[in-house]
Amino acid sequence: MNANAWRQPSTPPSDSGQAAPSADAPGAGTTKVTEKEGRSPHRFWSARRIAAAVVALLSAAATGLLLYDVISVRAGGSAMGWRRRLAEELAQRPLEDTWMIVGAALTMALGLWLFLLAVTPGLRRLLPMRQPTGIPENKEVRAGIDHRAAALVLRDRALQVPGVQSAQVAVGRRKVKARAQAHFRDLEEVRADLKAALGEAVTSLRLARQPTLTVHVRRPKKG
16 A cells, blocks of 8 residues: 655544435445544645746756847847847737737636646545554644555455455546456345445545535346
C-alpha cells in the first residue's frame, strides 16, 4: 500500500451524512459509508515542478533573447530580423485577422491553464486520510493513500465474499464503484454481503471524505 505523510496544520472535523441504499435495479445498490471519528484534512497540493520549470525556462529564454536584441540596438547595431518582422506584422494585420485570433486564443488558453494549475491542488490520485483524535501531537501529521492501492485492498476484500468469482473496484475521491460476478448463491444475497463487506473496508481506510459506495453484481457470461 502506498502512503504519503508530511507536516501540515490540521483542520476542523467535518461530519459525513448517510445515504439509503438504492433498490431500483436487481444486483445494484448504493450506500453512503460514514465515519464519525477523527479529523478531515484538505487535499494535498502538488508542487508542479515540471510545469514551473518549463514556464521558467521559456520565460528566461524569451526574456534573454529580447534583452540581447535591445542591448544590440542601443549599442548601434540593427534589430534582429524576427523582431522587425513581428513589429511589421502586428502593425499591418487587423484585429479580425485569422492569425491574430488564433494567437490570442492560444495565449488565453495557455494563461487559463497556468491559472488552473495555480489555484487547484492537483494530486488527484492521492486520497487524504482522516486524522485520529485523542493522540498528542497529531495536528502536524497528514497521511494519504493512492487510489490504486485503495482499490486493490477493496478488490481483495470483495473476493473474500462467498459467491464472488471476480471483482473490479474503482476508487475516486467521491465514489467507489464495485462490479462483481457471482457464480453461485442468489444475486441479492451476494450483493448485500458484498456491500456490507466493502462498507466496512472503506471505513477501515479512514478516508477524509467518505465516498459513496455503489455495488453491481451479475452472473458471468456463458461460454
